[in-house]
Amino acid sequence: MERTLTAKGTATRERIVAGAAARIREHGVAATTLDDIRERTATSKSQLFHYFPGGREELLLAVARFEADRVLADQQPQLGALTSWEAWEGWREKVLARYRAQGRACPLGGLLTQVGRATPGAQAVVAELMARWEAELAAGVVAMQRGGFVDTGLDAAREAAALLAGLQGGVLMLITTGRLTYLQAALDVGLERLRRAGGERPVP
Amino acid sequence: MERTLTAKGTATRERIVAGAAARIREHGVAATTLDDIRERTATSKSQLFHYFPGGREELLLAVARFEADRVLADQQPQLGALTSWEAWEGWREKVLARYRAQGRACPLGGLLTQVGRATPGAQAVVAELMARWEAELAAGVVAMQRGGFVDTGLDAAREAAALLAGLQGGVLMLITTGRLTYLQAALDVGLERLRRAGGERPVP
């Protein structure tokens, strides 16, 4: 990307990304212009294009990556070690807390529709996020199966996919309706399902 | 809204909405200007503002309503009478078929983020859609409980919420990853759960 970046340059670049992310979280992507970002981050137009030669699109993509990292980071350390029911419960709490706090805003969603889901860059960011997320969940299910807490007859990959879908949908419903009940119902039903499959044979 | 609309006027208005919807489905909201719509629907600028005095925003909102109606219509007649496992299976098929065909595009989603989720109009459209959707699902669960096919110990509202969340998330994952597996997993796991609760007492 950038040929050379001094320590000062790196700091400025990070300041821009963080400032842009904050601004977008507050006002949405569509209502955020380069001038808004410039003002908020105390930079000039030329700096924006110096660090993001691709202009607005490249900057938004960087913000998207920034936000994507936060999503997973906010679920740690539980998400990385779903090896007990306590960990799963803790993870559930973290997810609920995060989205309860976030409310109806959707940093990533708006960002990516703005950049255009078609562009390979946007694809990559979200695809990687979801892949990592799903992998962590699947690993958690497998771990629980190994520990004898979840029936080994269940397809871990399928369970993780369904759980992630429920979670995503719950967040989406929170955004559209403002109510947390969907996310709660999806998570609880999902966990209930895993728990229930702990001691009995799966239905054929 | 409009004071008087002759038959001709109504037809023109509908032509505009349908044309705009088609255009947006193909190219996305952001990449659709009033001039594009004007050209596609063989109308003039003044007509657009004649039928939608609120300008672009009002037009997009009308398109959103149009698309929202299609969403539910495409799931009929099954969604309206989820009174047997056959109906549920048929519904599942319709949903999968619809979104398989739709692919990664998301007519409503993009539309509403463009209008701005904050605006009361956008809120209303999506809230009504989701409410109707959820109500139909909940009614289906209750009907199955009445028929003795599903355990009456389940909270129908909660089951409907979880199912809808899974469905929405499945669609979202389809959009972001291009794979249908999530939607499939979410629907199947959800139905499996209802079926499994058919003959046994629920776990406390």
Next chain:
DNA sequence: CGGGGAATGGACCTGTGGGTCCAGTCCGTG
């Protein structure tokens, strides 16, 4: 300490696209 590339400031350009306006045509109705 001086040369050069990175970093910064800010004026300026420009295409785009939503929105306005008025003149002209159609058509139902008394």
Next chain:
DNA sequence: CACGGACTGGACCCACAGGTCCATTCCCCG
């Protein structure tokens, strides 16, 4: 049939936001 309001055509306006450019300053490195 004429009158008024609905309907249509298209030229025009203009604010805005993304992007360009160049002059200037800073700071690392030899």
